Amino acid sequence: MRQNPANAIKFYCMPVLLLAEVRTIMEYECDLLCKLVAIDTDSTQRKNYNKIVELLICEAEKAGLKAEKVIDEKGIPHVTVTFHEAPEGKKIVFLTHYDVVPAGEGWEFDPFKPFVKNGKLFGRGAADDKSNIIAALAAFKEVLEEKLPLKINPVLIIAGGEETGEGESFFRKIDGDICVVLDSGCEGLSIGASGVARLNVKVIGKQAHSAYPFRGINAIYQASKIICRIEEIAKEMEKRVISKFYAPTHYEYVPRRVSVTMINGGIAANIIPSECNLLVDIRTIPEERAEEAAEELKAAIEDYAKRNGIEVEVETKVFMDGWYTTDERVIEKFRGILEEVLDGEAKVVVELGGTDGVFMIDRMPVIQFGTMREENNIHGKNEFVYLEDVEKVKKFVKMIITSDL
Numbered sequence: 001m002r003q004n005p006a007n008a009i010k011f012y013c014m015p016v017l018l019l020a021e022v023r024t025i026m027e028y029e030c031d032l033l034c035k036l037v038a039i040d041t042d043s044t045q046r047k048n049y050n051k052i053v054e055l056l057i058c059e060a061e062k063a064g065l066k067a068e069k070v071i072d073e074k075g076i077p078h079v080t081v082t083f084h085e086a087p088e089g090k091k092i093v094f095l096t097h098y099d100v101v102p103a104g105e106g107w108e109f110d111p112f113k114p115f116v117k118n119g120k121l122f123g124r125g126a127a128d129d130k131s132n133i134i135a136a137l138a139a140f141k142e143v144l145e146e147k148l149p150l151k152i153n154p155v156l157i158i159a160g161g162e163e164t165g166e167g168e169s170f171f172r173k174i175d176g177d178i179c180v181v182l183d184s185g186c187e188g189l190s191i192g193a194s195g196v197a198r199l200n201v202k203v204i205g206k207q208a209h210s211a212y213p214f215r216g217i218n219a220i221y222q223a224s225k226i227i228c229r230i231e232e233i234a235k236e237m238e239k240r241v242i243s244k245f246y247a248p249t250h251y252e253y254v255p256r257r258v259s260v261t262m263i264n265g266g267i268a269a270n271i272i273p274s275e276c277n278l279l280v281d282i283r284t285i286p287e288e289r290a291e292e293a294a295e296e297l298k299a300a301i302e303d304y305a306k307r308n309g310i311e312v313e314v315e316t317k318v319f320m321d322g323w324y325t326t327d328e329r330v331i332e333k334f335r336g337i338l339e340e341v342l343d344g345e346a347k348v349v350v351e352l353g354g355t356d357g358v359f360m361i362d363r364m365p366v367i368q369f370g371t372m373r374e375e376n377n378i379h380g381k382n383e384f385v386y387l388e389d390v391e392k393v394k395k396f397v398k399m400i401i402t403s404d405l
Contacts, residue, residue, distance in 0.1 A: 029138045036130040037114040037123035043099035043163035052098050053077045056158055063141040072170040081156040090405050091153045093176040096133045097162035100125035106381045120384040127376040127385040132182035133158055135393035143401050151404045171359035179360040181368040186389050187248040189338050190368035191331055192324025192350035195284035197294035204311040207274035216272035220265045222310045223276035227260050229304045234258035243285035245350040249374045254350055257283040286322035286350050320358050324350055327365040334367045341395045369396055
């Protein structure tokens with residue numbers, strides 16, 4: 001029988017003893033994560049931005065920390081959390097975000113009534129990225145409570161507008177010596193990310209009445225041939241264009257990935273379509289420029305179309321290049337910290353997707369670690385986070401704060 005989410009949040013978010021399944025996480029963390037997930041911070045509507053910011057400031061100040069609200073030129077509020085007394089050492093920026101993608105349809109429960117079951121906390125934003133906010137806040141709080149000596153100048157930034165890209169200008173103004181992006185997976189120490197480019201492929205046919213298909217050229221049929229060719233090219237590129245860096249999941253090393261993700265064609269049931277549009281997504285390896293990858297695919301599509309008598313118009317658009325941290329000393333230092341947290345070897349990886357590290361890498365080394373696993377349903381229905389991963393991130397942040405970097 002499915003658990004009643006309404007009852008679950010009342011039970012798990014009250015200051016009572018947690019059940020055995022959640023004893024691996026502190027009550028403070030679980031309680032506060034429930035509070036954050038319960039606030040719908042839909043990025044497409046800038047929903048409840050001020051509400052969650054005020055809550056975060058209140059919670060940080062209750063923990064004995066200094067918190068400040070910063071409003072950018074787009075009117076988006078962000079939060080910075082610091083210690084009242086911090087050394088003038090290296091400034092380490094921990095970057096998180098409070099906004100979420102829309103919940104969408106098809107959930108088995110209310111996405112904004114979080115509950116815990118089998119060591120998981122469910123709800124929109126539980127993994128991306130509110131669990132990482134909680135992990136960092138808990139780490140800062142414990143450092144104060146345990147009176148641990150600060151070896152660095154830590155700054156926690158909790159941003160808005162991340163999911164829509166509206167926070168980019170704010171991110172580009174952040175300064176520091178090292179940035180730790182708490183918005184990634186926990187399969188290894190991440191030091192980079194893939195680039196993103198897209199192609200719009202217009203396949204052109206000839207319109208006709210569907211009763212006389214021989215008088216037209218069906219653009220959808222022509223597009224299907226292009227799609228099959230793109231699939232062949234994608235498989236070839238995955239084997240040929242391979243990064244020197246490990247992937248966090250599925251692949252051994254990160255390859256270039258190409259996918260047809262959208263198709264649009266036809267205007268009426270009785271008309272042979274004269275146009276069909278395809279959207280092709282490209283995820284590059286960190287070592288290559290996204291523009292070059294896009295141009296290579298464009299040339300391959302145009303060559304195939306020409307040889308097969310298919311008329312196409314192809315446009316490319318680059319969103320971001322891949323990137324990676326080159327400072328080996330920083331990488332090894334953070335790898336050592338993570339291996340202490342995991343009590344075992346930590347693989348150095350780069351992300352299969354893009355991350356906000358791209359906005360920092362021009363002025364500081366970037367390290368990434370977070371609570372997100374492949375199976376967490378991030379950006380999908382029934383999103384959840386493993387509570388044990390929240391603890392891992394908390395320990396990681398705590399050790400960084402108290403380490404001599």
